[in-house]
C-alpha cells in the first residue's frame with residue numbers, strides 16, 4: 001500500500017470522514033457540503049495519529065525549509081502543532097481566531113514569533129480563510145510566516161485565491177482527492193452522485209441545495 005492510501009485508510013478507519021448529502025454539513029465559511037472531514041477524531045487513536053504525524057514531520061523535514069517556530073491554528077490545529085513541535089524540538093505557539101477578551105488579551109499564545117520564521121500548521125483547508133487570519137496575526141506581531149502545512153485540503157479554487165496574495169507556500173499531507181477512491185466504496189449510488197457533483201463545484205452544489213430547501217419551505 002502506498003503511503004497516501006495508508007493515511008487515507010486511517011481517516012476512514014477512525015471515522016473521520018462523514019458523508020450526508022441529505023442533511024449537509026455547514027462549514028465555517030458558511031458553505032454547505034455533503035462531506036465533513038473531522039481531523040479531531042484522530043485524537044482518539046494514538047497509534048494512527050502517530051503515523052500521520054510521522055509522515056507530516058518527514059514531509060516538513062524533506063522540504064528543507066528553515067523554521068524557528070511551529071504555530072498551530074486554533075483550535076483543531078493545536079494538538080497537531082504540539083506533536084510536530086515536540087518531534088522537531090522547535091518552540092510552539094498557537095493563534096486564536098481573535099484576541100482574547102480577558103487575561104493578557106493575546107491572539108498568539110506560547111512562543112514569541114517576533115522576528116521568527118514561522119511554520120503555520122492547520123488541520124484542514126477549505127476556503128483558506130482561517131489560515132489567512134493566522135498569517136495576518138503572525139505578520140502583525142512581527143513574525144515571518146514562511147510555509148503553511150495542513151493535514152488535509154479540499155484543493156478549492158477559493159483557497160488558491162486566498163493564498164495567492166500571501167505568496168507563502170502551502171502544502172498538505174493529504175488532499176480530498178486521495179480519500180475519494182476509498183470514500184466511494186462505502187456509498188450508495190445516490191450519495192455517490194451527490195458527492196461527484198459536489199466535487200466538481202462545491203459552490204454550485206451549495207447554491208442548488210439552498211434553492212431546493214427554499215422551494216420545499
Ligand SMILES: O=P(O)(O)OC[C@H]1O[C@H](OP(=O)(O)OP(=O)(O)O)[C@H](O)[C@@H]1O
Nearest residue numbers: 028029074075076125126127128129130
Ligand atoms: O479553510 P476554511 O474555510 O477557513 O475552513 C477550515 C477551518 O474550519 C475548521 O475550523 P472550525 O472553524 O470548525 O474551528 P475549530 O478548529 O475550532 O474546530 C478547520 O479546523 C479549519 O480551521
Ligand SMILES: O=C(O)c1cc(=O)[nH]c(=O)[nH]1
Nearest residue numbers: 027028035036037038126
Ligand atoms: O470548512 C470547514 O469548516 C470544515 C470542513 C471539514 O470538512 N472539516 C472541518 O473540520 N471543517
